[in-house]
Amino acid sequence: MLKSLEGGDNVLVAEHLKKYYGKYRGIVDVSFAIKPGEIYGLIGPNGAGKTTTIRIILGLLQKDSGEVKIGNHRIPDDLNVVKPLIGYLPGEVNFYPDMRVKEFLKFNRNFYPEIDKSYEEELIEFLGIDTEKKFKELSQGNKKKVGILQSLVHKPSYIIMDEPTNGLDPLLQSKLYELLERERERGTVILFSSHVLSEVERLCQRVGVIKEGKLIKELSMEDIRKYTKKLVTVSGLSDLRTLSKYELLEQKGSNFVFSVNRTELKDFLNSLIKLEFDDLQIRNPSLEESFMEFYNQEVEK
Template identity: 55%
Template sequence: MIKISNLKKYYGKNRGIEDVSIEIKEGEIFGLIGPNGAGKTTTIRILTGFLSEDAGEAKINGFKLPEDINKVKKDIGYIPGEVNFYGDMKIKEFLKFNRNFYDNVDVKYEKEIIELLGIDINKKFKELSLGNKKKVAILQALVHKPKYLILDEPTSGLDPLVQQKFYSLIKDHKKMGCAILFSSHILSEIEKLCNNFAMIKEGKVIKSGAIDDLRDISSRVITVYGLNDTLNNFKFTEKNNAKEFLVKTKDIHFFIKELSNFNFEDIEIKKPDLEELFLKYYK
């Protein structure tokens, strides 16, 4: 189990996190969601032993962090938000080097991930694109089949096809009983993958619960062109011969049904900017 209780961290006078408490059980994917600067990475850096807390505590399998990080390090898989390994080392050399840190690297599983993600192991790390660097980070984090996965914006830089492959890998580890912390600012992937979530704002958890509770704030921006009428149940703003609606995800079916009673030229549905959505929710 991963357990964080009333965690606090400041960088001098600047706030990192103020009060964060979450609990992640085995076989669970827990989404930590918030805009940039909310405190997600600070929380993760304490969990992975890179930072010490000012107050509260973080534990993995009962071991307090960062003091006892060496007792659980071999059981952790970690994907950082920014991936930086040894630039002049070829990927195949890096993987051989990485095996020295774990007792249980499954070489067959290593090859399966390499093939699934399409990793060129003959290239040097510095020669890779951002997306290909992230693939290596995924491989390095999963290859020893850890009991705990800590993922900081793991899909940034990945194209949609690789993202789907990554999701399938994460789901497999969940089935193995892995406790997974999945930090993201992408609401849709938290909805898709996670069992529970916590929303963090200015270093504090302001909302948490089962993933179904996210439907109360999860929305889509629906722009309708050439609509001369109004929909009684939905507010809108006028933008260049179009009406823009912010519709809760759970209400989209009802919205489309209502809209079908009127004439319009075109419709566009997209995810809102998470920062904007959070500002609306915070108010």
Template identity: 60%
Template sequence: MIEVKGLKKYYGKNRGIENVSFMINDGETYGLIGPNGAGKSTTIRILTGLLNEDSGEAYIGGFRIPKQINKVKAAIGYIPGEVNFYGDMRVKDFLELNRNFYKNVDIDYERYIVDLLGIDTNKRFKELSLGNKKKVAILQAFVHKPHYLVLDEPTNGLDPLIQQKFYSLLEDHRRTGAVVLFSSHVLSEVEKVCQRFGMIKEGKMIKEGDVNTLKELTYKVVEIRGFSGTIHGYEGKINRNGITFHVKIEELKDFLKRVTEHEFEDIEIKNPTLENIFLKYYKEEVK
């Protein structure tokens, strides 16, 4: 279990996080979601022993973090938001070095992840793209089969195919009973891989719950150009490009059917930004 109680961290006068609390059970992936600068990385750095909290408490497996981090460190797998390695070191040499930090690394499992993600172990790190560096970070985090995974924006830089393979690897690991903290600013991937979520903004938790409730906050942005009609039950906002509607996923088929009953020049369907979802959520809370 990972448990966070009222964590607070300031950088001088600047806010990091304030009164952040959540709990993650065995066999559960918890999505910590928020825009950049919300406080996700600060929370994660405290949990991995890289920062001391100003107040509050954090526990991993019952051990107080960061004070007792050494008692549980070998059972943690961590993917940082920014991945850096020794530039001149080859990947294969790094993997050999990495094995020394753990008692029993399953070489077959290591090879499985290398093959799954398509990692070129003969390359030097300075020759790797961001995505390929992130693959090695995933390997390093998973290879010792840790009970606790702390993942800070783990799919950043990965192409869609590798993302899907990573999701599969993560789900297989979770089913072993692992505890997973999954930080992201992408709502759709939190829906895909997590069972519960906590939404953080400006250093504070503003919403927490079952991942299915995220569907209540998700919608599509539909921009229609050259449209002069009205659609009963849907309120649009006129702008210089035409008119924009926010349509719930479950209502999209009905909405598009009604749109085709009118003349229009063009239509574009987009995902909203996470910031827009937050703003929409705030407005609904005020109402």
């Protein structure tokens, strides 16, 4: 059963969701609840079931079993009542190719008659959107900007985003993070999927880890930070003794790959600099690499 959350009638709840595409697995058991003023990250490798979960919540897919509630409304039964309260950004944004952005925004206002025009203009300026261009003239990143605007302009009570930073440059990613933080402070319920651990750590209060269609664990940010390590590859290293307390993941000849907790990286480098080595590379692990040990533990249970 789900843990009870404060937040009254505005909590978004998914409980024991299941969906198969014929004989192929979509999701088999996904449950979580999100309260107002909380950003909840749904994370997992590609194909884990994140998009299927989101589409069921939005009523775009029919679930095989389980329950979705947005506020006091059951989905899909009360979908038309809830739609005006939701802001949605899909993983890939596509609009009418020959329509200009300004024409699209006028069209969008028909669905949300209480849109604040000054807020729309504020978002256009903040995101740097050229409203005179046709959609077919826009890059994928600029299409995403319009999608972000569309998902936020009516000041929704619920924001759902599927891999929102795909196709965005670092500057625009930062702007999106700022907008989501503003919405969180406003009391919005926010769900987004990701396979990028660093952005989840930056934004979320809680995270649900999904693997092979099943939500296997919910983690707090304190839990997540245990998994935020760096992979350090040291080439031509001749002496391992002073680095023995750090996790050695792989050795090929004189090349060594260490997994180092971010909080210990400075100490690792201070120890390394006293040794003889040829080259050094530091990178963020992929989500799969970050959770490999954790996933294996779950599978073995």
